[in-house]
Amino acid sequence: MKNMQKKQPITPQTILPLLFIAGRILLFLALIPNNLHGFGDFPVYYNVANLPGLPYFGSWSEYPPLFAFIIECIYVLSSGNQFLFDFILYLLLTICGAVSIWLFFELSKTISADENHLLVINLVYFAFSAFVSYTWWYFDLVTVMLMLWAIFLLVKEKHSATGLVLAAGILAKWFPLLLIPALFKYKSWKVAAKISAIAVAGVVIVWGALYLRSPTMTLASLQSQPSRASWQTIWALIDGNNRTGEFVPLEERQWPEAATFPRGNPARIPSLIPLIIFGAIGLWSLIRYKSKSRQGLLAMNGITWALFLLWSPGWSPQWILYLLPIILLTLPPEKGWLISFLFLLITLIEWPLLLKHNLYAGLWLVVPLRIFILCMLIFYWSKIIRSSTPEQQLTDL
Numbered sequence: 050m051k052n053m054q055k056k057q058p059i060t061p062q063t064i065l066p067l068l069f070i071a072g073r074i075l076l077f078l079a080l081i082p083n084n085l086h087g088f089g090d091f092p093v094y095y096n097v098a099n100l101p102g103l104p105y106f107g108s109w110s111e112y113p114p115l116f117a118f119i120i121e122c123i124y125v126l127s128s129g130n131q132f133l134f135d136f137i138l139y140l141l142l143t144i145c146g147a148v149s150i151w152l153f154f155e156l157s158k159t160i161s162a163d164e165n166h167l168l169v170i171n172l173v174y175f176a177f178s179a180f181v182s183y184t185w186w187y188f189d190l191v192t193v194m195l196m197l198w199a200i201f202l203l204v205k206e207k208h209s210a211t212g213l214v215l216a217a218g219i220l221a222k223w224f225p226l227l228l229i230p231a232l233f234k235y236k237s238w239k240v241a242a243k244i245s246a247i248a249v250a251g252v253v254i255v256w257g258a259l260y261l262r263s264p265t266m267t268l269a270s271l272q273s274q275p276s277r278a279s280w281q282t283i284w285a286l287i288d289g290n291n292r293t294g295e296f297v298p299l300e301e302r303q304w305p306e307a308a309t310f311p312r313g314n315p316a317r318i319p320s321l322i323p324l325i326i327f328g329a330i331g332l333w334s335l336i337r338y339k340s341k342s343r344q345g346l347l348a349m350n351g352i353t354w355a356l357f358l359l360w361s362p363g364w365s366p367q368w369i370l371y372l373l374p375i376i377l378l379t380l381p382p383e384k385g386w387l388i389s390f391l392f393l394l395i396t397l398i399e400w401p402l403l404l405k406h407n408l409y410a411g412l413w414l415v416v417p418l419r420i421f422i423l424c425m426l427i428f429y430w431s432k433i434i435r436s437s438t439p440e441q442q443l444t445d446l
Contacts, residue, residue: 061168062154065175066147072179073143077136085135088401089186095134096299098124105259108302109269114255115220116188142185145194146178152197153374159204160344160378169382173389177373181393187367192222197374199228200350204343208240212247219252223274224371227353230335234434235346269305278313279362281399283416284323288314291409293400294365320362327360338434344379348433351375355423355430364419366400369393376426379433392422 077085086092097110097120104110104117112120120138127133153174157167184190195218202211218225229248232241260267273296279285280294290313301307334352338345354372358364369392376392377385395418403411 061171062151065154065171066150069147069150069175069179070143073139073146073185076185077139081132081135085139085185087182087186088405089182090188091135091138091186093296094120094138094188095124095131097302098134099129100299100302105266105270106263107266109266109273109305109308110302111270111273111296113220113222114259115217116191116222119191120188138188139185142188142190145190146184149190149194149197149374150175150178152194152201153378155201156197156204156343156347156374156378160347166382170377170385173382173386174374174377177389177393181370182397183367183370189222189367189370192218192224193370193374195221196225196228196371199225200347203232203235203244203346208236208244209247212244213251215244215248216251219248220255224368227357228350230331230353231346231349234335234338234349235341235343265305269308273308276309276311277363278311279316280313281364281404281412281416282362283420284316284318284320284362286412286416288317290314291412293404294363316362320360323360327356331356334431334434338431345434345436347375347379348430351379351430352427352434355427359420359423366396369396372426380429384429388422388426392419395419395422 080087097104097108097112097117100108102108104112104121105114110117119141123134123137123141127137150171154167154171157170161167178184178190195214199211199215199218202214215225215228229241229245232244235241236244256267256271277294278292279288279290280292285292292313297307297310297312301310331353335349338349351372354375358368372392373389376389379385380388395415399411399415399419403409403415
């Protein structure tokens with residue numbers, strides 16, 4: 050028929066998210082009823098949601114409000130059945146993972162016109178998202194999706210929407226805050242300030258409403274993360290803290306004072322000292338380098354992430370999920386996939402291979418290797434943001 054539209058061909062951008070969903074369905078059926086949990090936090094999420102009352106009201110939560118209430122809603126939808134709880138949460142993570150793959154493809158098209166380059170990095174990101182266990186052991190794919198969504202809206206010049214999605218990301222986990230310094234590199238100060246103000250206002254409104262309704266548990270929730278002793282970092286080795294990032298016993302979450310109980314050895318080097326050092330490096334990078342490219346935006350975000358992780362008293366293995374898209378979108382394919390693979394390999398050796406078997410001496414090997422990779426990434430990302438054009442950035446690397 051003359052008016053019949055030509056059938057659209059199937060593209061990698063269409064098929065990879067669908068393959069991800071299909072593969073996750075097969076994986077779920079293969080892993081139920083018990084192996085789905087692996088060495089992840091699904092049982093913790095269920096037990097936290099099972100506590101009497103709402104989060105921030107009946108108990109304090111180390112999770113920011115969005116995810117704390119998401120798992121509470123899932124618990125209600127599943128009528129407290131752990132199998133249904135696992136399935137709904139797994140389905141949510143699968144959807145977030147598929148959307149992340151689609152967003153990654155959209156972002157990659159704004160950075161490079163080389164079809165072979167695009168195909169390689171998207172296949173690598175798909176493979177890591179599909180096969181790395183951190184993408185279903187933990188909830189971080191929710192925040193990764195929101196982070197990529199905020200970056201996607203930013204490059205599409207949708208500034209108000211960027212601020213709203215960024216606020217949602219911060220309310221799921223604090224990490225999307227690390228995107229804000231890059232805003233001031235990529236956008237004018239007026240636009241960056243507008244986006245930041247919307248994001249911060251959204252976060253303050255939600256936390257403020259919770260504090261007005263339940264000040265004791267909300268304050269305990271805010272205090273719970275900063276009060277933690279160091280774990281799995283160079284600072285933990287210096288402090289003598291041979292421990293993982295496991296939180297307090299479940300029953301103590303109903304005691305607000307337990308959020309600030311000392312656990313582990315105190316810091317021998319006050320965290321303010323490295324914060325000043327790494328903060329100064331980040332500020333110098335923000336002021337010194339002039340790149341305004343989209344790749345420069347991601348590279349600046351990567352530098353902020355790497356400096357944060359070098360400063361942070363703690364490290365959790367699933368945090369690598371936030372770095373993978375930045376690495377693959379900014380570095381040439383041969384460097385990006387190799388660095389990503391080595392980073393994942395070291396992280397999986399750390400957890401669960403070593404620490405699950407209480408081999409804490411292995412931290413003296415994996416922590417320096419992680420520091421080396423982060424420093425190497427800062428070097429590559431610095432070369433990108435001091436280059437003048439995206440083409441020059443790729444050839445210089």
